[in-house]
Amino acid sequence: MFASAKETQMNAYVALPRSINTGKRKVLKEDLLGVAQDLGFKEARTYLASGNLVLWGDQPGGVALEGRLEDALEARMGLRTDFMVRSAAQLKVIIDGNPFAAEALDHPSHVIVNFLKSPLPDEDETILRAAVSGPERFAVGACELYLDFPISIADSVLDRDWKKTKRSPVGTTRNWNTVMALAGMMGG
Template sequence: MHYIALLRAINVGGNSTVKMAELRALGESLGFTGVATLLQSGNLTFEAGEAAVPDLEQRWEQAVAESFGVPAAFMIRTASEWQALIAANPFRDEAEEDPAHVLALPSKGVIAGPAVASLRAVIQGRERIAAGERCLYAHYPDGIGRSKLTTKLIERHLGTSVTGRNWNTVLKLAE
């Protein structure tokens, strides 16, 4: 079974630094095969026998904490779940035009409708959001860097951890 794993808050702003070569080696030591990384921000693909995703997340999180001394939240999806995430993107036209400003934000838990409404109510700019299955989609037409729609704000309203990847990265992980 092919899996895609996203680490939250790894190698961002010089914090929680983990070398990708060491992360690949850790995955192999855990018995996973075909372990590959994409970019330096904690994107992994690997193969393993069929397993419950929460069990895989816990296994990776514990191993990273023990090996590197950094807390790491993993959001793992099967390859078919990742394809469904791509197909469900409500901002397809925007992703085609400007993929760097469309984000998929996979979550640890379920995203409830009332939480999305609460988040939508506090958006101060032109950003738009939509919820999928364990994923929030966001379009940042004016850019992400100065937006008030931050991961911290998103997590506070949704009540679950998320990690964002721009649409370019989402598609590269699918390859």
């Protein structure tokens, strides 16, 4: 287990890029670590090939860090994509607030957190609720959606209908196994 941000006196962040390593948008681990180095982070680690990046340093987080990561990736690789950044404390709140905790124990790869760039507007929540016609469920957090797909994500009407609305907010999804692994990397 890695040292926590408190133990190292550094801020810890998870940076989650949107839609990389799908199709032609390939970003190697070395490139992501290079982006972190370009921004002056003292330590960085990746998890899996979907671009999960854990950073430690004394830089501030939030929207400013998201923008810096987006600019640095574009400068390094010519690829522009959104990043969703959460501090260790924010990730802990997300984990503690999971309304599908029992389901996460039963089928963690089918419990999803969609990390959003901004809070979900009420009208988008209404559209999403109307798209639910199967066993899928969701709950809205501060800047995330929690989704439970008890049967199959691939066959989900919710996911398909939501994408048809063209109102899907900027965000990126990670399953519960990944969320917990990232928290563990951050020392949580």
